[in-house]
Amino acid sequence: MQTPRIIVTGGAGFIGSNLVEALNQKGEDRILIVDHLKESPKWKNLLGLKFLDYIQKDEFLTRIERNHFKEVKAIIHLGACSDTTVNDFDFLYKNNYLYSQKLALFSLSHGITFIYASSAATYGDGSLGFSDNEDLIPKLKPLNPYGFSKQLFDLWVYYNGLTDQVVGLKYFNVFGEKEFHKEQMRSVVLKAYEQIKKEGKVRLFKSYHPDYPDGGQLRDFIYVKDAVEVTLFFLENPKIKGIFNVGTGKARSFKDLVTAVFSALNLPVNIEYIDMPENLKKQYQYFTQADITKLRKVGYNKEMYTLEEAVKSYVSWLERQNLFSLWG
Numbered sequence: 001m002q003t004p005r006i007i008v009t010g011g012a013g014f015i016g017s018n019l020v021e022a023l024n025q026k027g028e029d030r031i032l033i034v035d036h037l038k039e040s041p042k043w044k045n046l047l048g049l050k051f052l053d054y055i056q057k058d059e060f061l062t063r064i065e066r067n068h069f070k071e072v073k074a075i076i077h078l079g080a081c082s083d084t085t086v087n088d089f090d091f092l093y094k095n096n097y098l099y100s101q102k103l104a105l106f107s108l109s110h111g112i113t114f115i116y117a118s119s120a121a122t123y124g125d126g127s128l129g130f131s132d133n134e135d136l137i138p139k140l141k142p143l144n145p146y147g148f149s150k151q152l153f154d155l156w157v158y159y160n161g162l163t164d165q166v167v168g169l170k171y172f173n174v175f176g177e178k179e180f181h182k183e184q185m186r187s188v189v190l191k192a193y194e195q196i197k198k199e200g201k202v203r204l205f206k207s208y209h210p211d212y213p214d215g216g217q218l219r220d221f222i223y224v225k226d227a228v229e230v231t232l233f234f235l236e237n238p239k240i241k242g243i244f245n246v247g248t249g250k251a252r253s254f255k256d257l258v259t260a261v262f263s264a265l266n267l268p269v270n271i272e273y274i275d276m277p278e279n280l281k282k283q284y285q286y287f288t289q290a291d292i293t294k295l296r297k298v299g300y301n302k303e304m305y306t307l308e309e310a311v312k313s314y315v316s317w318l319e320r321q322n323l324f325s326l327w328g
Contacts, residue, residue, distance in 0.1 A: 004032035004052050006235075007072055009060070009103070010079030011035055014179045015117070015171070015227055017045035019076065022228045024050045032069075034060045034079060042181035061099065064106050074113035074235055077103050082146060083185055084121060085279070089145045096149035101156060108165060113238045115231065118154050120172040120220070120247065120288055121147030130220075131291045132170060132245040134163050143283035154243060164241045167234045172247035172290050176224030176314050188254060189221075189311055192261045193318055201270040202258045209286050214273040215255030218287045220247035223310035226302075233300050240298050247290025252307045260308045264315035 006023065010016040011033035020031055029050035036057045037043050046054070055063070057079060063069065080096045100116055107114035123130050124141040137158045142148045157163055175187030192202045206214045230246045255271065262269045276284065305313070 002030055002052055003071055004069070005030040005073045007032045007034060007069065007075045009034040009057065009075070009077045010117075011051070012037060012042045012045050012054075013078060014045075014176075014182060015174060015224060015231075016076075016078045017042075017049065017178045018176065018224050018228050019078070019231055020046075020049050020051060022232060026232075032072075036079070040181050045178045045181070057099075061102060064102060069106075070110045070112075072112055074115065074238075075103055075107050076231065076235065077114065077116040080117060080150075082119070082182075084144045084146045084283075085184070087145055089149070092145050092149040093152070096146070097152045097156075100153045104157070104162070104166060108162070113167075113235065114165075115167040115169065115234055116153070118168040118170045118243060119147060119150040120170050120245070120290065122151045122154060122170065123288065124285075126285060126287050129291070130245065130289055132243055132294050134158055134243055137243070143285070157243070163243060167241055168243035169231060169234070170243065170245045170247075170290070171227055172220040172222050172245065172288055174222050174224050174227045174246075176227075176310070177317050178224075188257055189261060189314060190318070192258045193265075193315060196261065196265060196267065200267075201272055202261070203272045203274045204254050204258065205276040205280075206273045207286070208276065208281060208284075212286050215258070215271060216253050217284075218251040218253055218289070219257075219285075220249070220251050220288050220290045221257060221307055221310070222247050222290075223305045223314070225313075226304045226310075229302055230295065230300060237299070242294070242298075244295050244298075245290035245292055246295070247288075247292060248304045248307075249290050249292040250307075251287060251289035256307060257311065260311035261315060263308070264312045 008016050012035040031051040033051050033054045104114050122140050122142050124143050137154050142151050175189045195202045204215050227246055259269050
């Protein structure tokens with residue numbers, strides 16, 4: 001019986017399933033998928049992919065604790081609760097922090113490459129900038145429990161002197177194929193596409209910051225294909241370690257993003273600005289932009305999709321799907 005070479009936690013999720021697909025395209029199919037499907041439709045993300053087996057996340061942890069999987073080449077740990085509106089921190093602590101810690105310790109004790117997903121949510125309101133200089137990690141102040149759970153693990157890595165032994169990836173605003181299951185955490189691109197198809201218009205939040213007009217709030221939007229390419233770079237260059245930003249390095253506005261969706265559909269722009277929910281106002285980021293100097297310095301030199309190229313590619317894919325019957 002074949003043993004896995006690569007384990008991908010969150011492998012049925014958004015970035016995870018795209019990563020597995022990219023690995024397949026490179027000829028790698030000795031992959032173990034770890035996830036927590038329950039009643040989620042994200043199992044459909046695995047259709048057509050090649051992998052050895054699927055294991056539920058709790059069962060996987062049990063096997064790790066029994067010292068299974070010592071022969072794998074790499075664990076790419078993307079599994080987590082990424083819902084920024086979840087307030088149950090005890091759950092996030094166990095699911096996002098302790099789980100990650102156990103996988104990291106197992107990997108380190110067996111010489112296994114360990115790559116994990118951190119998040120741009122750790123940067124909080126951005127007042128300290130968006131540099132992935134590891135010495136800045138203790139100063140960061142996330143705005144929500146999810147961001148804090150990711151920050152806790154970054155701090156654990158930092159304070160235990162492990163930044164030269166593992167890879168942490170601070171994904172910025174990733175969008176693209178296979179994100180239907182994310183419900184309220186779906187990207188604005190997908191939400192805009194759905195709204196345009198149903199109503200012919202898109203609703204965006206008004207701005208409550210004097211420096212940003214309605215629709216002028218800025219994010220570093222990165223296409224999932226680029227996020228996957230950066231992840232594979234570290235898998236293929238296992239001597240490179242550290243915590244790195246995964247973004248384009250170019251902030252764009254939500255208005256730009258939505259305009260690109262209308263353009264990809266050859267439709268006139270129709271945006272309605274709506275009030276922001278009170279619970280979001282205090283934890284809303286008006287600007288994010290990855291500093292990717294360190295990523296470029298270690299040798300990642302691929303050009304990334306422009307916002308317009310990425311949205312056009314994604315919308316073209318969406319147009320080929322029977323979305324509402326498949327994912328409704």
